[in-house]
Amino acid sequence: MPRAPTRKGHGERQLALPRSIVRMKRRADSLHYHSMRKMISVSVAAVLTLACAAPPPESSAPPVVESLDTMSTAEAAPPPSPAPAMPEIETSPRPAPAKSTPPPPRPSARPRPRTSPPPRTAIREVATRDYVKVPVFYATTRKQEQSREPDEMFAGNRARTQHGVSWVSIPRSHEAGELEEPSIFTLTFSEDPAKHVVLLEVKPVPKEQWYTDLNASIADGRLNQAFVFIHGYNVSFEDASRRTAQIKYDLGFAGPAVLFSWPSHGSTSHYLADEANAEWSVPQFADFLVELRRRTGTTTIHLIAHSLGNRVLSRAMERIDLDSSIAPKPAFSQVVLAAPDMDADLFREQLAPRMLKLARGITLYGSNDDRAIIASKKAHQIARAGEGGANLPIVPGIQSIDVTGIDASFLAHSYIGAVSVLGDLAQIFCEGKTSGARFGLKPRNPSGWQMVASEEKRSPRPCLAR
Secondary structure, eight states: OOOOOOOEETTEEOOOOOHHHHHHHHHHHHHHHHHHHHHHHHHHHHHHHHHHHSOOOTTSOOOOOOOGGGOOTTTOOOOOOOOTTOOOOOOOOOOOOOOOOOOOOOOOOOOOOOOOOOOOOOOOOEEOSSEEEEEEEEEEEEEEOSOOSGGGSEEEEEEEEEEEEEEEEEETTOOTTOOOOOOGGGTOOSOOTTTSOEEEEEEEOOHHHHHHHHHHHHHHSSSOEEEEEEOOSSOOHHHHHHHHHHHHHHHTOSSOEEEEEOOOOSOGGGHHHHHHHHHHHHHHHHHHHHHHHHHSSOSEEEEEEETTHHHHHHHHHHHHHHOTTSOSOOOEEEEEEESOOSBHHHIIIIIHHHHHHHEEEEEEEEOSSOHHHHHHHHHHTSOBTTOOGGGOOOOTTEEEEEOTTSOOSSSOOOGGGSHHHHHHHHHHHTTOOOGGGSTTEEEOSSSSEEEOOOOSOOOSSGGGGO
16 A cells, blocks of 8 residues: 655654545544534523523623634633533524613703894983083984094095984083084184083994884883984084984983984085085985884884975975885874975975875974075075065965074074074974964964064973973
């Protein structure tokens, strides 16, 4: 028989065995291995079954069982003999090792509901030792300049409507009807808030915030009202703010004062330029009036126009009435036309009928002493609506009042801030009186009313007593 090749193992020579015998030996080794594996699997499965049935100790972690596939036959110890009474357990897939249950996730914090911002505080007068700071809400079609100085922030250039609040000082020594300012006659050359009506601060405000603050200030007033002042020709933003604050303070008006300032150049030599800028501002002012009426929580808005500002107001009201897209039409309370520098015939025939549709009452003040109206009449060669005497415009539904002799100033044109006219405005705004019931007026022949100058001392800030 030929000899099989020898194989070396462990450094010694061994006899070669026939291949058939070698195969039989390998098969026996394999059967022995699988028998051992089956017995180990059965034993481990039984142990795991018992371990899963019993609760694990609280302080101990669950046991970790190493996979049998990673165990070598050399490392596997002989399993214990199974108990005779134990039934054979099928080698089904092993149950997964017990794992500790993670704690339930903590509920996330409930998002807080969004709340609307608290209402803004009303902007009120601020009293100091020497003067009172009066707020003036403004809307202006003047371009904002680079200067941060209050008296230089707005000039005569055009822009889209902007909003803000100005602060003006009224001195404790203030006399009703006066706009105290430095004068060579009193040897004062610099402004002093303790002595003069001074524009202290101009603060631009975004429109949304502006309306929020305005509504808060209206609600803070006792009568739920506001007034809008439209200045005239040759008036700077500074002087317009000062006049608005003086009217509010002297009336004791319980509500915000709003200034609409169009781009007047503030110079007597720019009359034609001011006329053009006033006409250009009409559409923006009309839009402002409509929005103001819709966005404020008041049913009482008074409108006061002076001089060339009457053209801005009357044309804007005409525009609102003619615009069919504006519905419903805004309704205003009392409309005051002081020293109106506009065509008298145009006012009577075209403007007044449309203005009467949007106002509960209209009062017109005219004077024969007004040098500015006299000069305008001469320049236009047409009668002006601000004349008094025999030329005082008489329109059904409008209370026309002749104030000739009331203003003793050089031009006799700024009587809107005079004591007698302010006293009449207080009776209109704060008492709701008609011309026949108001103090200081007498019927005029053939029609209209005449304001009578009186030496009788009037109560200061009359609207505060109402």
